[in-house]
Structure formats: structure tokens, C-alpha cells
Amino acid sequence: MGVEKQVLKAGDGANFPKPGDTVTMHYTGTLKDGGKKFDSSVDRGQPFQTKIGVGQVIKGWDEGVPTMSVGEKAILTMTADYGYGARGAGGVIPPNADLVFEVELLKIN
Numbered sequence: 001m002g003v004e005k006q007v008l009k010a011g012d013g014a015n016f017p018k019p020g021d022t023v024t025m026h027y028t029g030t031l032k033d034g035g036k037k038f039d040s041s042v043d044r045g046q047p048f049q050t051k052i053g054v055g056q057v058i059k060g061w062d063e064g065v066p067t068m069s070v071g072e073k074a075i076l077t078m079t080a081d082y083g084y085g086a087r088g089a090g091g092v093i094p095p096n097a098d099l100v101f102e103v104e105l106l107k108i109n
Contacts, residue, residue, distance in 0.1 A: 003064040003078045008102070011072030015108060017065060019053030022109040025065070032077065032098035039092070047106055058083050065105065073104040 017023050024047045028040040041048040050057050052065050060078030068074055080086075083099040093099070 001077075001079045003060045003076055003082055005064055005067060006075040006077070007072065008075060009071070009073040009104075011069030011105060013069050015070040016068065017052050017105070017108050019066070021052055022049060023052050023065060024049050024106045024109060026104045026106060028102045030100045031093070032100050035100075049109070060099065060101070061103075064101075065103065068103070068105045070105055070107060073102070076101045076103055 026041050026047050028037060028042055030037045050061075053062050055062065058078075060076060060082035063082070064074075064076040064078070077098070077100050079098050080096040083097065084093050086095050088095040088097065
């Protein structure tokens with residue numbers, strides 16, 4: 001499957017991040033199986049900033065976020081190989097877990 005996107009709120013339809021751009025976004029990550037939340041920039045009250053499309057984040061974000069325009073809110077559902085794979089992460093994401101992220105692209109820096 002890789003990554004599937006479901007748009008919740010349309011963005012501006014014009015400004016899309018390119019590989020190497022720094023993006024600012026809010027996200028909430030949950031396990032697809034059972035829906036347990038494992039991380040949320042919204043809960044921290046601090047948007048997340050990262051370079052996109054250059055391997056600094058999971059493959060699902062590197063491929064999914066560039067399809068979003070500024071202001072868009074979407075659900076990115078990804079298979080484990082686009083997330084943390086067989087290793088899982090930090091005791092909160094089990095091995096081979098499919099992930100669901102609600103992502104809002106706030107700006108391209």
C-alpha cells in the first residue's frame with residue numbers, strides 16, 4: 001500500500017513542498033490497529049519542523065507531505081515499511097505496525 005491520503009481540509013492548492021524544503025506542521029500519530037495515540041505535536045502545543053523529502057523523517061512523511069498544499073489537513077495512512085518497519089520505535093510503536101497520522105501543513109519555510 002505505501003501511503004494513502006484522505007483530505008480533511010483543502011489547502012491553497014498552489015504551494016507544495018519540494019524535496020529539501022523545511023516544513024512546519026502539526027500532527028497526531030496513532031497505531032492503525034487499535035487507534036492508540038503515540039505522539040502529537042498538537043498535544044505539545046508546538047508545531048513540528050523538519051526538512052521533507054530527504055530522509056530525515058519516515059518514508060511515509062517524505063512521500064505523503066509533498067502531496068499536500070499549505071493549509072491542507074489530511075490523514076496519511078501508511079504500511080509499516082513506510083513507518084518504522086520491523087524495528088518499531090521507542091517502545092511505543094511495535095514492530096511492523098501500520099500507522100495513521102493526521103497532518104496539517106502550516107507553512108513551507
